Amino acid sequence: MHELTDIYEYLRWRKRFPTVWCAGCGIGSIMGAIIRGIKDLAIPKDDIAFVAGIGCSSRMPVYLDFNTLHTTHGRALTFATGIKLHRPNMNVLVVSGDGDALAIGGNHFIHAARRNIDITLILINNGIYGMTGGQVAPTTPLGARTHTMPYGNIDPAFDSVELALAAGASFVARSTVYAIMQTTNYIKKAIKHIGFSMVEIISQCPTQYGRLNNTANPRELLLWQKEHAVPLATAKDMSKDDLKGKIITGVFRDTRQSEYTETYRQYVKKVQAEMEE
Amino acid sequence: MPLHRTTPEGYPVLFAQGNEACVYGAIHAGCNFFAGYPITPSTEITEGMAREMPRFNGIFIQMEDEIASIGAVIGASAAGAVAMSATSGPGFSLMQENIGYAYMVQLPLVIVNVQRAGPSTGLPTKLSQGDTMQARWGTHGDYTAIVVAAATVQETYNVTIRAFQLAERFSTPVVVLLDELIGHMREKLVLKEIKRLTPVQRTFPKIPPEWYFPYKEPLDMVAHPAPVGEGFRYSMTGLIHDKSGFPTAIPSEVNHRMEILKNKIMMHCQDIWNWKEHYTEDAKYLIVAYGSAARAARGAVETLRNRRIRVGLIDLKTIWPFPYRPLPQIAEKAKTKRVFVAENNMGQLIHPVREALPQNIKVHGIRRYDGYSLDPYEIVQLVKEKIYA
Numbered sequence: 222m223h224e225l226t227d228i229y230e231y232l233r234w235r236k237r238f239p240t241v242w243c244a245g246c247g248i249g250s251i252m253g254a255i256i257r258g259i260k261d262l263a264i265p266k267d268d269i270a271f272v273a274g275i276g277c278s279s280r281m282p283v284y285l286d287f288n289t290l291h292t293t294h295g296r297a298l299t300f301a302t303g304i305k306l307h308r309p310n311m312n313v314l315v316v317s318g319d320g321d322a323l324a325i326g327g328n329h330f331i332h333a334a335r336r337n338i339d340i341t342l343i344l345i346n347n348g349i350y351g352m353t354g355g356q357v358a359p360t361t362p363l364g365a366r367t368h369t370m371p372y373g374n375i376d377p378a379f380d381s382v383e384l385a386l387a388a389g390a391s392f393v394a395r396s397t398v399y400a401i402m403q404t405t406n407y408i409k410k411a412i413k414h415i416g417f418s419m420v421e422i423i424s425q426c427p428t429q430y431g432r433l434n435n436t437a438n439p440r441e442l443l444l445w446q447k448e449h450a451v452p453l454a455t456a457k458d459m460s461k462d463d464l465k466g467k468i469i470t471g472v473f474r475d476t477r478q479s480e481y482t483e484t485y486r487q488y489v490k491k492v493q494a495e496m497e498e
Numbered sequence: 499m500p501l502h503r504t505t506p507e508g509y510p511v512l513f514a515q516g517n518e519a520c521v522y523g524a525i526h527a528g529c530n531f532f533a534g535y536p537i538t539p540s541t542e543i544t545e546g547m548a549r550e551m552p553r554f555n556g557i558f559i560q561m562e563d564e565i566a567s568i569g570a571v572i573g574a575s576a577a578g579a580v581a582m583s584a585t586s587g588p589g590f591s592l593m594q595e596n597i598g599y600a601y602m603v604q605l606p607l608v609i610v611n612v613q614r615a616g617p618s619t620g621l622p623t624k625l626s627q628g629d630t631m632q633a634r635w636g637t638h639g640d641y642t643a644i645v646v647a648a649a650t651v652q653e654t655y656n657v658t659i660r661a662f663q664l665a666e667r668f669s670t671p672v673v674v675l676l677d678e679l680i681g682h683m684r685e686k687l688v689l690k691e692i693k694r695l696t697p698v699q700r701t702f703p704k705i706p707p708e709w710y711f712p713y714k715e716p717l718d719m720v721a722h723p724a725p726v727g728e729g730f731r732y733s734m735t736g737l738i739h740d741k742s743g744f745p746t747a748i749p750s751e752v753n754h755r756m757e758i759l760k761n762k763i764m765m766h767c768q769d770i771w772n773w774k775e776h777y778t779e780d781a782k783y784l785i786v787a788y789g790s791a792a793r794a795a796r797g798a799v800e801t802l803r804n805r806r807i808r809v810g811l812i813d814l815k816t817i818w819p820f821p822y823r824p825l826p827q828i829a830e831k832a833k834t835k836r837v838f839v840a841e842n843n844m845g846q847l848i849h850p851v852r853e854a855l856p857q858n859i860k861v862h863g864i865r866r867y868d869g870y871s872l873d874p875y876e877i878v879q880l881v882k883e884k885i886y887a
């Protein structure tokens with residue numbers, strides 16, 4: 222167990238607090254989970270590059286006492302790729318919202334996964350664009366109301382887990398803010414994992430998503446997560462119809478595959494050996 | 499590539515393309531990170547870097563698009579690499595948002611833009627200088643850009659090296675503006691820097707992390723944010739930030755940041771400006787040009803001089819910041835009456851020229867935008883027309 226004060230040393234709390242996040246938002250809990258994960262793994266703060274794009278969740282680097290980069294919308298993974306390639310020994314973490322990683326940054330997401338470069342992507346999915354005031358996201362459920370789908374969403378949603386699996390990520394997991402211990406656990410696994418790892422965390426946005434869709438009460442939204450989460454093992458025996466609208470949680474893939482920066486080092490060795498011949 | 503010959507001083511001599519010269523320049527400048535995406539007519543740079551980088555322990559990666567390329571370059575630069583990307587018009591357009599980020603967080607990097615005709619897909623294999631203004635004003639918001647150019651293969655090599663030096667010196671992106679003609683043309687190239695081997699080094703802070711402010715400007719106004727992973731943890735953000743790198747919206751701090759972004763370059767103009775003069779001492783008529791347009795103008799100047807017309811040429815090697823002080827000085831000394839701006843576009847460079855010169859000097863544009871190089875003979879005709887009008 223952690224004491225609340227445990228996380229203080231990882232925060233720029235003297236300077237940067239309070240955060241921009243609304244009361245009841247799930248992002249703060251996830252930040253806590255990330256810190257606890259990193260603390261458990263005892264990774265020195267200097268060895269962590271923490272990169273994010275733009276959005277509510279992408280504000281996180283500003284509050285954390287790592288090497289932090291708050292970059293452009295959707296492009297965090299490209300910056301992270303540059304850092305990881307030049308400093309392969311660093312732990313590179315990317316925090317992204319669903320719009321950031323799956324809409325504007327969708328291309329970078331699949332290609333980072335394809336390369337299996339050792340970056341940990343923490344994808345915070347609240348099903349909406351929070352920072353800009355509640356517009357439809359590629360993860361908004363069908364029928365949900367947003368300011369740009371005021372009569373109910375008609376765009377089918379993305380499943381980021383399936384996307385990551387198909388693109389070649391070697392660690393893929395999903396959790397919820399409600400199951401915060403599980404979330405911490407998956408984040409730890411993802412950071413330890415060598416290769417591209419993605420943890421999707423279903424979060425709540427009471428201010429935008431909640432207000433537009435029945436309840437702005439964070440407690441109810443959290444309970445909704447609890448009621449709709451189905452562990453992977455249980456989901457295997459359930460029919461497609463039963464799984465409709467459910468959130469399948471668990472570790473979907475955890476394999477060791479050739480990692481990009483390692484492969485690049487071998488490639489350089491090969492090139493230089495050929496040069497000497 | 500085998501090096502067949504050397505100069506008497508022992509420098510390798512090649513018969514090379516402008517794009518190849520750019521690759522040699524980058525390597526001799528100490529570039530150790532390249533991310534790019536293939537695009538005509540800059541592909542030879544990307545291919546050249548793919549060949550050379552692994553041999554010099556550098557990193558080459560072909561990203562999924564130009565946005566990702568510049569993103570990776572900025573990330574690598576943040577981590578301490580001497581980084582570069584190369585592209586052409588459409589790719590340069592895609593990069594713009596992230597280039598703005600690099601201006602804001604003040605990271606050194608080099609972007610080569612081998613210009614082709616636009617807008618849109620335009621003429622991929624034909625030359626243009628249509629990005630003259632985009633290189634200066636491409637990304638949104640106010641900032642000051644350093645843009646350098648070359649008119650020969652040899653200059654491409656030299657200017658690429660200079661671009662890396664400028665980028666590091668002023669901790670800012672530097673754009674090398676070439677064009678299709680220079681990129682694809684073959685000329686003699688002497689690899690002068692191969693022996694000097696003083697690669698560009700990233701600047702590291704000299705004070706302990708506790709005292710460190712990444713954006714606290716020294717007297718020369720150029721802050722060098724420490725590379726990530728060196729023990730100086732700080733916040734890097736594209737939001738307007740204070741000296742510690744944290745977002746701020748306090749008017750005085752915002753003003754300070756904006757002024758630094760401009761003044762850190764403008765107060766060092768003298769070190770950045772660079773141009774070549776031909777027959778300017780008594781130039782009653784002056785042609786201003788850069789890149790392939792300057793080549794054509796050079797031919798025209800020779801012809802006109804043979805006919806005893808007092809024409810001179812200013813061949814710009816630094817386009818931005820525009821040499822707004824030297825240009826009127828040269829014109830005043832030579833008692834210039836008319837200035838011609840030769841360019842392969844519909845008139846872009848002419849604007850700063852007009853702005854820099856006093857009202858009594860007439861400024862005319864010599865333009866071509868059909869994908870082909872300006873013809874020296876055309877320039878001769880146009881100049882004569884205006885003079886004898």
Ligand code: SF4
Binds near residue numbers: 241426430
């Ligand atoms: S708008 Fe939504 S996602 Fe953003 S901080 Fe508020 S509750 Fe959280």
